[in-house]
Amino acid sequence: MSTHSLLLLPGDGIGVETMAEVERIIAFLNARSNSAKFETQSDLVGGAAFDKHGVSITEDAMAKATAADAIIFGSVGGPKWDSVPYEHRPEAGLLRLRKDLDLFANLRPAICYPALADASSLKRDLVEGLDILILRELTGGTYFGEPKEIVTLENGEKRAVDTTLYTTREVDRIARMGFDLARKRRNKVHMAAKWNVMRSGVLWREVTAAVHKSYAADVEYHEILADNCAMQLIRNPKQFDVVVTDNLFGDILSDEAAMMTGSLGMLPSASLGAADPKTGKRRALYEPVHGSAPDIAGQGLANPIATIASFGMALRYSFDMGKEADLVDGAIAKVLEKGLRTGDIMQPGMTKVGTSEMGSAILKEMEAMAA
Ligand code: NAD
Numbered sequence: 001m002s003t004h005s006l007l008l009l010p011g012d013g014i015g016v017e018t019m020a021e022v023e024r025i026i027a028f029l030n031a032r033s034n035s036a037k038f039e040t041q042s043d044l045v046g047g048a049a050f051d052k053h054g055v056s057i058t059e060d061a062m063a064k065a066t067a068a069d070a071i072i073f074g075s076v077g078g079p080k081w082d083s084v085p086y087e088h089r090p091e092a093g094l095l096r097l098r099k100d101l102d103l104f105a106n107l108r109p110a111i112c113y114p115a116l117a118d119a120s121s122l123k124r125d126l127v128e129g130l131d132i133l134i135l136r137e138l139t140g141g142t143y144f145g146e147p148k149e150i151v152t153l154e155n156g157e158k159r160a161v162d163t164t165l166y167t168t169r170e171v172d173r174i175a176r177m178g179f180d181l182a183r184k185r186r187n188k189v190h191m192a193a194k195w196n197v198m199r200s201g202v203l204w205r206e207v208t209a210a211v212h213k214s215y216a217a218d219v220e221y222h223e224i225l226a227d228n229c230a231m232q233l234i235r236n237p238k239q240f241d242v243v244v245t246d247n248l249f250g251d252i253l254s255d256e257a258a259m260m261t262g263s264l265g266m267l268p269s270a271s272l273g274a275a276d277p278k279t280g281k282r283r284a285l286y287e288p289v290h291g292s293a294p295d296i297a298g299q300g301l302a303n304p305i306a307t308i309a310s311f312g313m314a315l316r317y318s319f320d321m322g323k324e325a326d327l328v329d330g331a332i333a334k335v336l337e338k339g340l341r342t343g344d345i346m347q348p349g350m351t352k353v354g355t356s357e358m359g360s361a362i363l364k365e366m367e368a369m370a371a
Contacts, residue, residue: 002036004319007068009045009061012081012090013292014302014355015074021304021359022072022311028363029324032370036321041068045097046076046090046292056093065097066283070318072311073097073287078294094287098138101283103271104170105177106136106250107313108289110237110257111266111329115336116345119262122234127260132240133181134257136250137174138271140166141200143247164200166246171207173274178208178244179216184316188220188241192229192249204246226253233257264290265303265344268310270317284318286310296343300354303342305332308362331365 006026010019026038043049043061050056056076065071076090084090097103112120112130120127145163152158175191182189191208195201205223212221224232226249232239233256245253258267267290273283288306296302312328315321340361341350353361 001034004036004038005067005069006038006040006314007061007064007071008040008042009065009071010042010048010074011044011046011076011292012048012078013075013294013297014290015046015076015292015307017297017300017302017355018288018304018307019072019074021355021362022307024359024363025308025311025328025366028366033324036319045073045093047078047081047084049093050081050084050088050090054088056088056090057096062096062100065101065285069281069284070314071097071285072307072314073285074307075288075290075292077292078297097285098271101285102139102273103283103285104137104139104274105174105272106138106254107181107270107272107317108134108136108254108258109268109313110134110254110261111309112261113266113333113336115333115339116262116266119345119347120260122237122260126237130237130260131185132237132257133185133242134250134254135174135178135181135242135244136254137166137170137245137247138250139247140170141247164198164246164248166200166203168203168207171204172211174244175208175211176215177272178242179211179219181317182219182242183216184322186241187218188222189216190222190224190229190240190243192224192226192243192245192253194226194249195223196225200246208244229253230256233260258289263303263344265306265342266309267306268313270310270313272317282318284314286314286318300356301343302355303344304355304359305342305362308332308359327366327369328362330369331362334365334369335361 010016045057112127114128117124117128142164145165150160178189193201193204195205271285275282312325316325339350
């Protein structure tokens, strides 16, 4: 029996409500599995932590996060904390987790459930069944490179500089992760960069090709210019499996890909760190893309699917529990197929449900599929 430790950080607003549904799924998996068990701990983060401790995350919670096999994060923030000191704002807790745990890779899947294909801005046949993953480098590149400044020139004009800076090590580790992830999916990687006009793009191309040759020759590999990738995502998104790219292009391409699939309430994500050389385990934080939705918080209206699907990603990427992850994803697809909808994805003729009804329906499908 293997034991996996999870730290649950529900946070603020709807994070608390959607995390409650994840806890029910964890309890279900614990009850039926005799090969793996989850041990969970919970703590405060964001505004909730500030209210109790005066900081957005405590040292004790950070220690738990460092020790856990994976963190499941809800959402933080809200108008209540708009005027707290900048260093204690709710988001600071999340940023500290990402930084201190060195979570350099951001995984943003874009999955289009057939039942929601008509909600996409693209035609149904282009997006129905879509399942792609944008892998964005998260801690380097244009957003962090120095110099980064605006200077006033002698003639009074201003000059702004951002620097796109990458080292071999930074590209190598994200490329490796891209190939590792592809092996758990459909075994195909596209590397998107601008090697035609950027020196950093030349390095991305060189290093990723070398990693492919020495480490992942079994994976299908393509190089694509980032602007063409943006176009191809709209033209024929299903040609992709994993797209690995830098921080700036990844920011844009992941939003483009995700929005093909509908509501914020449906979008999971993961941020991963380096693999431990001894155990092979990676630091990992899983979270929905959405925020704390103060407009609907506390009313039982939130869509829990993004948070549940984030836990599904933890099963797949932290715990190698592909079968259980398929069970979660399959149950979500089934519930949508049966016409159940929270307010954010409501369509004419469908049945409107709240957070816990949606959670119960997913759990019921999991039970039926696992029987
Ligand atoms: P938001 O994602 O919280 O909400 C945007 C809109 O989408 C709202 O109308 C909301 O009701 C709706 N929505 C979002 N998730 C939903 C769900 N699961 N089910 C149903 N409807 C959903 O973004 P916002 O309103 O810009 O931000 C609100 C707060 O959340 C702010 O304090 C912001 O800083 C914070 N925020 C936190 C995170 C995070 O924790 N990672 C991310 C984004 C925003």
